[in-house]
Amino acid sequence: MSDAAERLVNLALYLASSRVPVTANECRSAGLGYPDEQDDATFLRMFERDKDALRAAGLVITVDRDDEAESYRIDAAATFARPVELAPDELAAVRAVAAALSADPGFPFTDDLALALGKLGTAGVAGPLATADLPDDTGDAQSHHARTIAEAVQTRKTLTFGYTNTAGEQKQHTVDPYGVFFREGNWYLIGCDRDLDAVRTYAIGRVAALGVNAGRPRTPDFERPADFDVTRHERLPFEYGLEQVAAQVRFEPDVAWRAERLARGRGTLRELADGSALWDVEAGDLERLATWIIDEGPAIHAVGPPELVYILETGLRAVADAHG
Amino acid sequence: MAKGPDTATRARRLLALLPHLRRNETIPLARLAAAVGCTPAEVAADLTTLTMCGVPPFTPFDMIDLLIEGDSVTVNLEAPGIERPLRLTIAEARALGAALDAAGFAPRSALRQKLLAVAADSVSTDELERTVRAGAAPGGIADLYATLAAAADEHEKVLITYFTGSTGRTSQRVVHPWALVNRLGTWYLIALCEGVGEERVFRLDRIRDALGTGEPFTPPTMVEYAVTPGPEHLPVAEIRFAPDAVLPDTRSWPGVVFETLGDGSTIARMPYQTVSWIARRVTARLGEAEALGPAEVRDAVRTLAETLLRTLG
Numbered sequence: 001m002s003d004a005a006e007r008l009v010n011l012a013l014y015l016a017s018s019r020v021p022v023t024a025n026e027c028r029s030a031g032l033g034y035p036d037e038q039d040d041a042t043f044l045r046m047f048e049r050d051k052d053a054l055r056a057a058g059l060v061i062t063v064d065r066d067d068e069a070e071s072y073r074i075d076a077a078a079t080f081a082r083p084v085e086l087a088p089d090e091l092a093a094v095r096a097v098a099a100a101l102s103a104d105p106g107f108p109f110t111d112d113l114a115l116a117l118g119k120l121g122t123a124g125v126a127g128p129l130a131t132a133d134l135p136d137d138t139g140d141a142q143s144h145h146a147r148t149i150a151e152a153v154q155t156r157k158t159l160t161f162g163y164t165n166t167a168g169e170q171k172q173h174t175v176d177p178y179g180v181f182f183r184e185g186n187w188y189l190i191g192c193d194r195d196l197d198a199v200r201t202y203a204i205g206r207v208a209a210l211g212v213n214a215g216r217p218r219t220p221d222f223e224r225p226a227d228f229d230v231t232r233h234e235r236l237p238f239e240y241g242l243e244q245v246a247a248q249v250r251f252e253p254d255v256a257w258r259a260e261r262l263a264r265g266r267g268t269l270r271e272l273a274d275g276s277a278l279w280d281v282e283a284g285d286l287e288r289l290a291t292w293i294i295d296e297g298p299a300i301h302a303v304g305p306p307e308l309v310y311i312l313e314t315g316l317r318a319v320a321d322a323h324g
Numbered sequence: 325m326a327k328g329p330d331t332a333t334r335a336r337r338l339l340a341l342l343p344h345l346r347r348n349e350t351i352p353l354a355r356l357a358a359a360v361g362c363t364p365a366e367v368a369a370d371l372t373t374l375t376m377c378g379v380p381p382f383t384p385f386d387m388i389d390l391l392i393e394g395d396s397v398t399v400n401l402e403a404p405g406i407e408r409p410l411r412l413t414i415a416e417a418r419a420l421g422a423a424l425d426a427a428g429f430a431p432r433s434a435l436r437q438k439l440l441a442v443a444a445d446s447v448s449t450d451e452l453e454r455t456v457r458a459g460a461a462p463g464g465i466a467d468l469y470a471t472l473a474a475a476a477d478e479h480e481k482v483l484i485t486y487f488t489g490s491t492g493r494t495s496q497r498v499v500h501p502w503a504l505v506n507r508l509g510t511w512y513l514i515a516l517c518e519g520v521g522e523e524r525v526f527r528l529d530r531i532r533d534a535l536g537t538g539e540p541f542t543p544p545t546m547v548e549y550a551v552t553p554g555p556e557h558l559p560v561a562e563i564r565f566a567p568d569a570v571l572p573d574t575r576s577w578p579g580v581v582f583e584t585l586g587d588g589s590t591i592a593r594m595p596y597q598t599v600s601w602i603a604r605r606v607t608a609r610l611g612e613a614e615a616l617g618p619a620e621v622r623d624a625v626r627t628l629a630e631t632l633l634r635t636l637g
Contacts, residue, residue, distance in 0.1 A: 016405030058410030109419030114361020186507035315610025
C-alpha cells in the first residue's frame with residue numbers, strides 16, 4: 001500500500017493531467033493509492049480529506065455537477081503562478097529577510113515562508129548574510145501561539161486561554177480573535193473578550209493553555225467588524241491610557257527626517273518654516289510620552305500640552321537634584 | 325526523536341518540489357532543500373517518495389523518474405501536469421506578508437504588491453494586511469533595507485548618513501556592509517566602518533540614507549552577529565529604583581540584573597556601552613531612578629538633566 005503523501009501527489013498529478021473532469025470513483029479505481037478493501041463511506045471521507053489537503057497546498061479544484069455524479073478538475077489559471085520578475089535590490093531584500101526569519105524559531109510562519117519562497121523561485125540561492133532573533137526568551141512558545149492565533153484570526157474561530165496580566169493576576173478568557181501584531185520582541189492579540197464584550201489587546205507571551213474552538217471547523221464563530229484594522233491598535237507605548245490628550249512634539253531640523261520613522265504612521269506630521277517637524281499625536285499617558293521624548297532624543301522637544309512640559313520640568317529637576 | 329511533518333504538510337512540500345525538477349537536469353540536493361525549507365536528508369526522502377508517484381496507468385513512462393546519487397538528483401522524467409509553481413495559499417501569503425512587514429515593506433509597497441500578486445484568488449491580501457502585522461509601520465526602512473541587502477550581496481561599499489543617538493551628531497561614513505541582523509524587531513547593519521577601520525553596528529532606523537559607491541570590498545571570512553558586546557566586557561552602572569517605580573524590562577535594558585532591598589527599593593546593575601546611553605535611560609525615568617555609580621554616569625545624568633531643563637526654558 002502506498003503512503004498517504006504518495007496518494008496525495010498521485011491525486012494531484014491525476015487531476016492536473018486529466019483532459020476531462022474525473023469523478024471520485026474514477027480516482028478510486030485509477031490506482032492512486034486508495035485501499036481496495038475500503039467501503040464507500042470510508043473512501044469518500046478519505047477523498048474529501050485529500051481534496052482539502054490539495055486545496056491547502058494551493059490547487060484550485062473545481063466541481064462539475066450533473067445528475068449522476070460530481071466530477072473534479074484543476075483550474076489551471078487559478079492554480080499555477082506566473083513568474084515574478086524582481087529587480088536586483090528587491091531580490092536581495094527578499095533573500096535577506098528570508099534568510100533571517102526562516103532560521104528564527106521566533107518567527108511564527110517559518111514553514112509557510114519557506115514554501116512561499118520556493119513557489120516564487122526566490123529561495124535556494126545564497127543571498128546576503130542576515131539573521132534574526134525576533135522575540136525574547138519566550139520566543140518558541142510565543143511563536144507557536146502566534147501561529148495558532150493567526151490561523152484562528154483567518155478562520156474566525158473563538159479562542160480560550162489563561163492570561164497573566166502585568167500585575168501577576170491570572171484569569172481565563174474567551175476571545176474572538178480579530179488580529180495579531182508584533183512589536184519590540186512581543187506578539188500581541190487583539191480580540192473581543194466575550195465576557196467583557198469589549199476589544200482588548202493581549203501579550204501573546206502571557207497566554208497559556210491556548211485552545212481553539214474545534215466545533216464546526218468550517219463555520220466561523222464570529223464576524224470581525226468590517227472596519228477592523230490591526231494598525232489602529234498597534235500603538236506607541238504612550239498612546240495607551242483611558243483619557244486621550246492632544247500633544248505636540250517638535251523635532252529639530254537636523255533630526256526632522258527621523259520624525260516619520262519614529263511616528264510610525266501615528267498622528268500627523270508637518271514641516272515648519274525652519275525645517276523642524278511638528279508632530280500632533282494623541283497621548284493616553286503623558287508621563288510615558290515625556291519618557292519617550294528623552295529616550296528617543298536628543299533634539300526632540302515637548303511643545304504641549306502644558307502638563308507635558310510640567311511633567312518634564314519637575315521630573316528633570318528631580319533628576320538633577322538627585323545627582324547633584 | 326523529532327516528529328516529522330503531518331501528511332498534508334509533507335504533501336505540500338512534495339508538490340512544491342515538483343516544478344523545480346526539470347527533465348535532464350542534475351540538481352544539488354542542498355539547492356532543492358533550501359528551495360522548500362528542509363534539510364538535504366529530508367529532501368532526499370521526499371525525492372524517493374516522488375519516484376513512487378505518477379499517473380495512470382503507472383507504466384515506467386508515467387512515473388516521475390529520478391536518480392539520486394550522492395548529493396544531487398538527476399531528473400530523467402518530470403512530473404506530468406505540474407510543471408509550474410502553484411499560487412500562494414493564504415498561509416503562505418500571510419507568511420510572506422509578515423516577512424516583508426518585518427523588513428519594513430508596507431502593504432502598498434511595490435515589492436509587496438508584486439510578490440503577493442501570485443497569491444491565489446481566494447486570498448484577500450487586504451484582509452491579511454488588516455489582521456496581521458509583523459513590523460514597522462509606514463515611514464519605515466524598506467528602501468534602505470533593499471539597498472543595504474543588495475550591497476551586502478554584491479560586496480559593494482556604501483556611503484551612509486548616520487545619526488548617532490548617544491551624541492546627537494549626524495555623520496557620513498563609508499562602510500562595508502557585512503550582515504543585516506534583527507534583534508527584537510529592530511534591524512541592525514554590521515559593517516566595517518572605513519573611517520575608524522573597525523567593525524561597527526548601525527541601527528537601520530538611524531541611517532538617514534545609503535548610497536552604493538560602486539567600489540567593491542572583500543568580505544570577512546566570518547561575521548559575528550552580536551549587536552552589543554557581551555556584558556562581561558562592559559562596565560556596570562548601579563541604579564536605584566524607588567519602591568513604587570515600574571522596573572524596566574530586559575528588552576530595553578539588556579543584561580540588567582535586579583536586587584530588591586529591604587526598604588522596597590531595587591538596585592539595577594546595568595552593563596553599558598557608552599555613558600551617554602545609560603545617562604539617557606536613567607534621565608528618562610524622570611526621578612524614579614538614581615545612578616549610584618560610577619561617578620562618570622552620575623555626572624552624565626546630572627549634565628543631561630540640566631541641559632534638557634535649559635531647552636524647556
